Amino acid sequence: MSNFRSLTPSRRGVLAAGGAVGIGALLAACGGGKGSGSANGGTGGGAWSFTDDRKKKVSLDRTPQRIVAFTGTAAALHDFGIDDQIVGVFGPTKLKNGKADPQAGGIDVDRVAIIGNEYNQFNVEKYASLRPDLLITNMYEPDALWFVPDDRKDKITQLAKSVAITSSRVSLVKIIERYAELAASLGADLKAQQVTADKARFEKASAALRKAAKSHPVKVLACSGSANLFYASNPGINADLMYYKSLGVDLIVPDHLDKGGYFESLSWENADKYQADLLLLDSRTATLQPKDLAAKPSWAQLPAVKAGQITPWSSEPRFSYAGSAPLIEALTKAIESAKKVN
Known part of the structure; x- marks a missing residue:
């Protein structure tokens, strides 16, 4: 990736200002874990759990119905069939002309709440107002939640549980498979015609x-x-x-x-x-x-x-x-x- 992914604030600043290299310059990723979801999928009935790539088992009383995610993460889940559950996004979502940023994929950017369109714009108050069940984002370094500002991380993660999927140092196919697991746990049908x-x-x-x-x-x-x-x-x-x-x-x-x-x-x-x-x-x-x-x-x-x-x-x-x-x-x-x- 680019120097976007660097650890130091100065390099993050370079990225946010537009001087980055590919995602390859991001952060170091951590290893994968096993995912598990409730049998009821996205119906909202029954307990739900998923072990993310921090190797943390995240559990809720029911399948998450109000998800806030990094834009690229939300777009990937959308491709697997998770859409209505995503109520908010953060990260590059809209261009200056109001059109969708390429990272938004097939998301209806006018339907979801935008918590922040650029790095370090994460609006904690707006996030809280969405009453999120779950936050989902990428991870380029152990325990580093992508586009979740470090200076507000503790406050943000207290408002809802989080899931992080490692996004570098692992081949593309492996990461896609992890997103498929996560989507399935949230209720996606991986055998749906479009997905196959x-x-x-x-x-x-x-x-x-x-x-x-x-x-x-x-x-x-x-x-x-x-x-x-x-x-x-x-x-x-x-x-x-x-x-x-x-x-x-x-x-x-x-x-x-x-x-x-x-x-x-x-x-x-x-x-x-x-x-x-x-x-x-x-x-x-x-x-x-x-x-x-x-x-x-x-x-x-x-x-x-x-x-x-x-x-x-x-x-x-x-x-x-x-x-x-x-x-x-x-x-x-x-x-x-x-x-x-x-």
């Missing part, structure tokens, strides 16, 4: 990417740009990059990683350290895009940039089959059309 169709599309896309990576061997660099630094992301930590690499994509591994291991930060003068044929460029709304980077001479001189071989990278992927399949398809298409330029 989404899974089939994901599997087909993965097979196509494996084939493309073998027949079109090009070097790929996942990266992100800020005003002062160019970040080369580590495919050994980012869940999506780990998965792409397992399918045979030749992703460049930075050799001088910053603390935390998510990326290597380079001055723009050294942006050409890694000679890639294809750039996977962080596409989050808080990061700089090709039009923003065009004025930087070192960017313009990169072989992949000269060749127009840049493809968007959703460095905070939606952890569902529906959310990830299009990303894999787009990468496959980019690899198939890329030529060696080094």
Whole structure:
């Protein structure tokens, strides 16, 4: 991911201001656990429990009916069929023009209450007014609840129990499976036609990417740009990059990683350290895009940039089959059309 995920407040500030790398630069994740839900699913009857990736068993008298979640988390659950139970979200939800942020996926952003649209905007009073049963978010470092501000964490977690799903250092497939478990515990039907169709599309896309990576061997660099630094992301930590690499994509591994291991930060003068044929460029709304980077001479001189071989990278992927399949398809298409330029 990007330097977003860094541990220090200063790096979080960089992220919030728009100077981050992919989610690969986030925080370190913790291991997985086993999930369990009530037999009554989302009906609200009977006790409910789920063991999250902090290895904490969260138990309630009934299946949660009022859920507040990180936007990307809510979007993943929505893809598995959990929708009406989600009453509020926090994280990138609406763009400045009022349209849905890409991280919101299929969520109706005008229906849910937005607790905060950016990092550190979490409105505790508004959260409390929703009378939440449960808070759900990603986790990039042990016990660190993504987009839940540290200075308000204790107050927030006293208002409702929380569930955290690890989101890095584990392959994309494993995280999607955990979200499926969680959704099932909340009442989702994983055998529903749309869910099974989404899974089939994901599997087909993965097979196509494996084939493309073998027949079109090009070097790929996942990266992100800020005003002062160019970040080369580590495919050994980012869940999506780990998965792409397992399918045979030749992703460049930075050799001088910053603390935390998510990326290597380079001055723009050294942006050409890694000679890639294809750039996977962080596409989050808080990061700089090709039009923003065009004025930087070192960017313009990169072989992949000269060749127009840049493809968007959703460095905070939606952890569902529906959310990830299009990303894999787009990468496959980019690899198939890329030529060696080094």
